[in-house]
Amino acid sequence: MGKFVVYNYDWISFPDAVKYRKLGASLAEQLGAIGALIRSVTPFSGDVPHTGCLSYDNNTNSLPKIPSASITVEDAELFGRLAARGVNITVSLSMEARIDGSDGMSRNTVSEITGSTKPDEIVLVTGQLDSWDVGQGAMDNGGAAFIAWRALSVIKKLGLRPKRTVRSVLWTGEEMGYYGVKQYSQKHINELNKISVAMESVSGTFKPTGLTYRGQNTTAKCILNEILQSMKPINATQLLIDDNIDGALDIRYLMEKDIPGLSLDTPNDQYYRYHHSIGDTMQVLNTRELDLCTAVWTAIVYVLATIDDQLPR
Ligand SMILES: [Zn+2]
CATH class of the missing domain: 3.40.630.10 (Zn peptidases)
Structure with a gap:
């Protein structure tokens, strides 16, 4: 059990929005979260998540690297509405993505x-x-x-x-x-x-x-x-x-x-x-x-x- 940080924001531009995906996990880590959920980086949504890379901040190396997942714009807004009403939201997260440290060979x-x-x-x-x-x-x-x-x-x-x-x-x-x-x-x-x-x-x-x-x-x-x-x-x-x-x-x-x-x-x-x-x-x-x-x-x-x-x- 623990708390997630949900990033729900207004779309201004890609460079503005992508910072939540790239840096959101490390910032949530510092707040003691067990995971981060990121509103998909898109100005428009057909109720599908948009994926992409993230980077962990080297300054927080002492903290556990928490998982971060994209959620749809629709779900991010739903979380926003429920939270504004004071509803206690329960989330369970199951992910398989990982970097296992064994890079494979690939070529240009x-x-x-x-x-x-x-x-x-x-x-x-x-x-x-x-x-x-x-x-x-x-x-x-x-x-x-x-x-x-x-x-x-x-x-x-x-x-x-x-x-x-x-x-x-x-x-x-x-x-x-x-x-x-x-x-x-x-x-x-x-x-x-x-x-x-x-x-x-x-x-x-x-x-x-x-x-x-x-x-x-x-x-x-x-x-x-x-x-x-x-x-x-x-x-x-x-x-x-x-x-x-x-x-x-x-x-x-x-x-x-x-x-x-x-x-x-x-x-x-x-x-x-x-x-x-x-x-x-x-x-x-x-x-x-x-x-x-x-x-x-x-x-x-x-x-x-x-x-x-x-x-x-
Ligand atoms: Zn790409």
């Missing part, structure tokens, strides 16, 4: 087209191959994995040969802690200065609007703006600039090594409806939008791998 999935005249220079196009177990992971991050692989396959089908090597890397172990990209940035440390640019898609493969450039170089901005002009027929010409390294997810570990980063932009206001839930299925994806994302990725990969100079840093 890599494919590439070797460059014709500058084979040692590389344009990296990436997505994550793993997903949470509750849904199919079609949106997070199957769509991104698909377009990162498909970009190379379209270049090949068109009989094009870029000057630089184009390499598609589908990261493993992203959801559990970016294992694949962290390993990659260490194991490929000797070629990091030859990676021209690292591209990622992490917020959905809906109808593309353009790119976010994660850097500060003025010439690079001009080059990217010029490349995006070719996306006029599909209205995907927008170039956003965000030089805050934390804005990137997977490629952040490459950007720390001074590699310029690019993210695909799509209107993702629907993203967190499905994120990390049983609702993340193939039905969320739209074949036409996926084709448009593939087209944008293919064109950008090809041009960046074929222009005379590497994208300036």
Whole structure:
């Protein structure tokens, strides 16, 4: 017997809400709770829980690591109403999730087209191959994995040969802690200065609007703006600039090594409806939008791998 802490909050944004999931267990621990129940991190609920990772605070190492579970928005609000009425709520929690300390072997999935005249220079196009177990992971991050692989396959089908090597890397172990990209940035440390640019898609493969450039170089901005002009027929010409390294997810570990980063932009206001839930299925994806994302990725990969100079840093 003991007490649970239930986190019920108003949705403002993902970054605001996700802090309850990530930090809620450790904060509840400090209050002497035996478990934490977290309102699912979503602006919309179909009465399904949304899962995700959490981290335990190292400063509370002396305290037992208590379990933390997602509950639906509906249940969080029910708890809120009952508590406001002074009702004594009884909960029994049964969970099987655990980290048993024996990491298994997993690998990134890599494919590439070797460059014709500058084979040692590389344009990296990436997505994550793993997903949470509750849904199919079609949106997070199957769509991104698909377009990162498909970009190379379209270049090949068109009989094009870029000057630089184009390499598609589908990261493993992203959801559990970016294992694949962290390993990659260490194991490929000797070629990091030859990676021209690292591209990622992490917020959905809906109808593309353009790119976010994660850097500060003025010439690079001009080059990217010029490349995006070719996306006029599909209205995907927008170039956003965000030089805050934390804005990137997977490629952040490459950007720390001074590699310029690019993210695909799509209107993702629907993203967190499905994120990390049983609702993340193939039905969320739209074949036409996926084709448009593939087209944008293919064109950008090809041009960046074929222009005379590497994208300036
Ligand atoms: Zn995820």
